[in-house]
Amino acid sequence: MHTLGYIDPELASAIDGELRRQDNTIELIASENIVPPVILEVQGSILTNKYAEGYPGHRYHGGCEYMDAVESLAIERAKRLFGAEHANVQPHSGVNANLAVFVAMLKPGDVILGMDLKQGGHLSHGSAVNVSGKYYQTFAYGLDPRTERIDYDQVRDLAMRHRPRLLIAGASAYPRVIDFARFREIADEAGSLLLVDMAHIAGLVAGGAHPSPVPYADFVTSTTTKTLRGARGGFILCRAEYAKAIDSAIFPGIQGGPIMQNVAAKALTFKLAATAEFRAYAAQIVRNAQAMAARFQERGLRLVTGGTDNHLMLLDLRDLADRGVTGHSAEQALAEVGIAVNKNLIPGDPQKPTVTSGVRIGAAAITSRGFKEDEAAAVADIIADILLTPSDATSERARRVVRDLCKKHAIYQS
Numbered sequence: 001m002h003t004l005g006y007i008d009p010e011l012a013s014a015i016d017g018e019l020r021r022q023d024n025t026i027e028l029i030a031s032e033n034i035v036p037p038v039i040l041e042v043q044g045s046i047l048t049n050k051y052a053e054g055y056p057g058h059r060y061h062g063g064c065e066y067m068d069a070v071e072s073l074a075i076e077r078a079k080r081l082f083g084a085e086h087a088n089v090q091p092h093s094g095v096n097a098n099l100a101v102f103v104a105m106l107k108p109g110d111v112i113l114g115m116d117l118k119q120g121g122h123l124s125h126g127s128a129v130n131v132s133g134k135y136y137q138t139f140a141y142g143l144d145p146r147t148e149r150i151d152y153d154q155v156r157d158l159a160m161r162h163r164p165r166l167l168i169a170g171a172s173a174y175p176r177v178i179d180f181a182r183f184r185e186i187a188d189e190a191g192s193l194l195l196v197d198m199a200h201i202a203g204l205v206a207g208g209a210h211p212s213p214v215p216y217a218d219f220v221t222s223t224t225t226k227t228l229r230g231a232r233g234g235f236i237l238c239r240a241e242y243a244k245a246i247d248s249a250i251f252p253g254i255q256g257g258p259i260m261q262n263v264a265a266k267a268l269t270f271k272l273a274a275t276a277e278f279r280a281y282a283a284q285i286v287r288n289a290q291a292m293a294a295r296f297q298e299r300g301l302r303l304v305t306g307g308t309d310n311h312l313m314l315l316d317l318r319d320l321a322d323r324g325v326t327g328h329s330a331e332q333a334l335a336e337v338g339i340a341v342n343k344n345l346i347p348g349d350p351q352k353p354t355v356t357s358g359v360r361i362g363a364a365a366i367t368s369r370g371f372k373e374d375e376a377a378a379v380a381d382i383i384a385d386i387l388l389t390p391s392d393a394t395s396e397r398a399r400r401v402v403r404d405l406c407k408k409h410a411i412y413q414s
C-alpha cells in the first residue's frame with residue numbers, strides 16, 4: 001500500500017481499513033468468501049491494460065495472442081471442472097450471465113418462471129424491480145409452507161398453466177439440496193428451457209458436495225465468487241447447440257471488452273477448484289454449516305427447514321419478536337461484536353424486507369480461514385448468546401471469542 005498511500009492516502013486508508021475489518025470480523029454473509037492471495041495477484045495484474053473484444057482466435061483488437069491463451073485456459077478448465085459442453089467466461093457478473101441467457105433465448109414479453117425473491121430466489125430471476133421482471137412476463141414459485149422446501153408440485157402446476165419459455169432453478173437463500181432432475185422433468189413436460197443459476201453452490205458442485213445441475217440444465221449460470229472462492233465475475237455453461245447464441249448474447253449483445261484480469265483469475269479459480277484440497281474444503285463447508293445448525297437448535301433457535309444441506313442456513317427469529325428482535329436488529333447487534341450476517345426474509349415473514357424476521361448465515365468464509373466444526377459451533381453459541389441473553393457481559397465475552405478466533409485464523413498470513 002506504500003505507493004498508493006503516497007498518491008492517494010484517502011483511498012489507501014479505506015482499503016487498509018477494509019483489510020482490518022475483514023481480518024477482525026467473523027464473516028458469515030453466505031455469498032462472501034476470502035480468496036487465495038494468488039487470485040488477488042492475478043486480478044491486480046497487467047492484464048487490465050488489454051482490450052480483447054471477441055473470443056479466442058476472433059478478436060476485434062490486435063495483440064491478443066496471450067489473451068487468447070488466458071481465455072482458452074479458463075474455457076477449457078470450466079468445461080472440464082463441471083463436465084460442460086460449452087463455457088463462456090466473459091460475464092462481468094452473475095446477473096449479466098443470467099441476462100445473456102435471456103437475451104440469447106427470449107423475446108421481450110416471453111414467459112419466465114423462477115423462484116420468488118421473498119422465498120429465497122434471486123433478484124435476476126424475474127423480480128419486478130429487475131430487468132428480468134420488466135422485459136419479460138414473469139411468474140414465481142415458492143416453498144411448501146409445511147416443509148419450507150421448494151414446492152415442486154407448485155412449480156409443475158405453474159409451468160403447465162403458463163408454459164414458460166424459460167424455467168429457472170437456483171436460489172440465494174435456500175438451505176437444502178435442489179432436485180435438478182425434477183426441474184428437468186417439469187421443463188420437459190411444459191416445453192420449457194431450463195436455466196440453473198448455481199452461483200451460491202458452485203463450489204459445492206465443483207467439490208462434489210452438492211449434485212451437479214449440468215447434466216439436467218440447458219444453461220447453467222454462476223459467479224466465481226461465493227463458495228467457488230475465486231475471481232469476481234460470472235460464467236455460463238451450456239449445451240453445444242446454444243454456444244453461438246450465448247457467446248453472441250454476451251458479446252456484442254450486452255457487453256464490450258472482457259475484463260481480462262478477471263477472466264485470468266477465473267482460469268485460476270477453476271484450476272484450484274479441481275484439486276483434492278478443494279474437495280476437502282467443500283465438504284468442510286457443509287460440515288461447518290451443519291455444526292452451526294445443530295448448535296443453534298440445541299440452543300432453542302429455529303432454523304427454516306430445520307437445518308441445512310449446503311453452506312447456509314436461515315435463522316427464524318419470530319419467537320423473539322416480543323423482545324424486539326428482528327433480522328435488522330440481530331444484524332446490528334452481531335455487527336457490534338464483530339460478526340457479519342445479513343438480515344433475510346423468511347417464508348411467511350410478517351416484516352418488510354428492510355426489517356425481516358430472519359438472518360442468513362453462511363459457512364464458506366470461516367471455512368476458508370480454517371475453522372473446523374468446534375469453532376463453527378462456538379460461533380453459533382455466541383450468536384445464540386447475543387440473541388437470547390443480551391447484556392454488556394455477553395457482548396464483552398462475544399468480542400473476546402471473535403478476537404481470539406480471528407487472531408488464530410488471520411485471513412492472509414504475512
Ligand code: DSN
Pocket residue numbers: 030031094122172199
Ligand atoms: N444475491 C446476493 C447474495 O446472495 O448475497 C448476491 O448474489
